[in-house]
Amino acid sequence: MMAHMKKSPWVIHYDGSSCNGCDIEVLASLAPHYDIERFGIIHTGNPKHADILLITGSINEQNIEVVKNIYSQMPKPRAVVAIGICALSGGVFRECYNVQGGVDKVLPVDVHVPGCAARPESIIDGIVKATAILEEKKKKMSEEKAKKEVE
Amino acid sequence: MNLLYGLAYILAAPALGGLTVGLDRIITARMQGRVGPPLLQPFYDVAKLFEKEKAVVARSQNLFVLAYVVFMAFTGMLFFSGGDFLLVIFALTLSHIFLVLGAYSANSPYSFIGAERELIQIMAFEPMILLAASGMYLVTKSFYISDIVRTQVPLVLLLPGLFLGLLYVLPIKLRKSPFDLSTSHHAHQEIVKGITTEFSGSTLGRVEIAHWYETVLLLGFVYLFFSFNPLLALIAVALTYVLELFIDNNYTRFKWALALKSAWLVALVLGMGNIALLWYYMKGL
Ligand code: SF4
Numbered sequence: 001m002m003a004h005m006k007k008s009p010w011v012i013h014y015d016g017s018s019c020n021g022c023d024i025e026v027l028a029s030l031a032p033h034y035d036i037e038r039f040g041i042i043h044t045g046n047p048k049h050a051d052i053l054l055i056t057g058s059i060n061e062q063n064i065e066v067v068k069n070i071y072s073q074m075p076k077p078r079a080v081v082a083i084g085i086c087a088l089s090g091g092v093f094r095e096c097y098n099v100q101g102g103v104d105k106v107l108p109v110d111v112h113v114p115g116c117a118a119r120p121e122s123i124i125d126g127i128v129k130a131t132a133i134l135e136e137k138k139k140k141m142s143e144e145k146a147k148k149e150v151e
Numbered sequence: 152m153n154l155l156y157g158l159a160y161i162l163a164a165p166a167l168g169g170l171t172v173g174l175d176r177i178i179t180a181r182m183q184g185r186v187g188p189p190l191l192q193p194f195y196d197v198a199k200l201f202e203k204e205k206a207v208v209a210r211s212q213n214l215f216v217l218a219y220v221v222f223m224a225f226t227g228m229l230f231f232s233g234g235d236f237l238l239v240i241f242a243l244t245l246s247h248i249f250l251v252l253g254a255y256s257a258n259s260p261y262s263f264i265g266a267e268r269e270l271i272q273i274m275a276f277e278p279m280i281l282l283a284a285s286g287m288y289l290v291t292k293s294f295y296i297s298d299i300v301r302t303q304v305p306l307v308l309l310l311p312g313l314f315l316g317l318l319y320v321l322p323i324k325l326r327k328s329p330f331d332l333s334t335s336h337h338a339h340q341e342i343v344k345g346i347t348t349e350f351s352g353s354t355l356g357r358v359e360i361a362h363w364y365e366t367v368l369l370l371g372f373v374y375l376f377f378s379f380n381p382l383l384a385l386i387a388v389a390l391t392y393v394l395e396l397f398i399d400n401n402y403t404r405f406k407w408a409l410a411l412k413s414a415w416l417v418a419l420v421l422g423m424g425n426i427a428l429l430w431y432y433m434k435g436l
Contacts, residue, residue: 004198005202006201007192007199008196008198015378031193037176037180039188045343046348049344049355049409075203075352077203111298141204
């Protein structure tokens with residue numbers, strides 16, 4: 001019953017303030033060459049169908065609302081994977097006047113994928129790590145639900 | 152009418168349809184030089200969808216999607232228990248209308264566009280399948296599937312135009328390129344996700360189950376053309392499906408006007424042409 005979260009993680013990706021390098025690597029890992037469908041991963045453009053949000057680039061004044069909006073539309077359990085140094089801390093854009101910093105300024109990040117740019121292999125690894133976290137979150141959800149029913 | 156076959160369909164079609172879709176994803180992957188997901192991936196996906204949070208945009212959408220699944224299963228039951236072909240066609244349309252209503256009940260431009268395109272797709276599909284039913288009636292003198300399936304006449308040889316026409320419009324219902332306008336499969340996107348944009352979790356899972364039912368029903372249509380020889384018919388059904396995958400992987404999406412025009416043109420030329428020729432031929436006899 002519990003293993004399904006892990007077997008079918010659908011992803012959506014968003015690119016914040018970045019040089020685009022990481023986003024291109026994300027697209028590369030979603031393309032046929034790396035065949036992420038082996039893991040049941042499907043790239044969806046619709047947050048309502050997604051389980052994992054991949055974010056590259058840093059958070060700036062303008063995209064705070066966008067990122068929050070995407071995340072809030074994803075049904076639980078959901079996970080966030082921050083990809084690249086920009087998404088970790090702001091990276092080279094850290095000192096810019098409009099940049100707030102990494103993704104964890106606005107969203108609870110579950111997995112950080114290192115690299116500038118992050119490699120497709122490590123991005124896929126990050127997604128697979130996130131699936132395990134999804135599974136845990138699902139467990140917590142069911143436990144809470146059971147508790148509520150008891151009360 | 153044989154209700155037993157109908158009940159067998161209700162029980163077995165989701166499993167059969169799910170496996171077909173699983174094979175579809177593997178074959179598609181191989182065509183693209185990939186390994187692809189496990190065979191049971193569609194079942195994992197739907198199981199996951201049922202485990203997700205129930206986020207509902209408008210309450211009525213759940214009711215409509217439920218009606219969509221129920222009517223789809225009912226349509227298939229009518230078909231497999233040997234019911235009236237015309238009734239099957241209109242029941243199929245009705246079930247899709249429920250899906251359209253479900254998409255309209257959310258206040259979202261994406262699902263509106265998807266719903267409108269679904270209506271256009273229904274319009275594109277209908278003439279061809281109605282002509283196919285009429286052609287079968289001309290040969291077998293019955294609209295009942297139970298009579299059509301028992302005929303010893305090789306329908307495909309008498310109705311080649313109708314068969315080719317059916318092959319042409321089949322991707323509309325299978326949600327495959329070049330006709331995956333209202334929504335699409337695999338990782339494809341169309342104006343976000345068209346008619347299914349606002350469905351998530353178990354609601355989306357139900358849409359997928361309805362699609363499994365529908366896939367088996369559509370392959371049943373193909374079977375009818377070869378029903379004089381069941382073994383040959385099963386082979387023809389398998390080959391047809393692989394052909395549709397081949398088309399899916401080799402064509403880009405059509406614009407809606409082209410999809411509609413070409414489907415009607417095919418129905419007019421191949422469908423009507425076939426029926427007219429057959430009619431004259433039978434008069435001659
Ligand atoms: S981490 Fe490096 S490669 Fe990635 S977006 Fe930032 S600057 Fe570009």
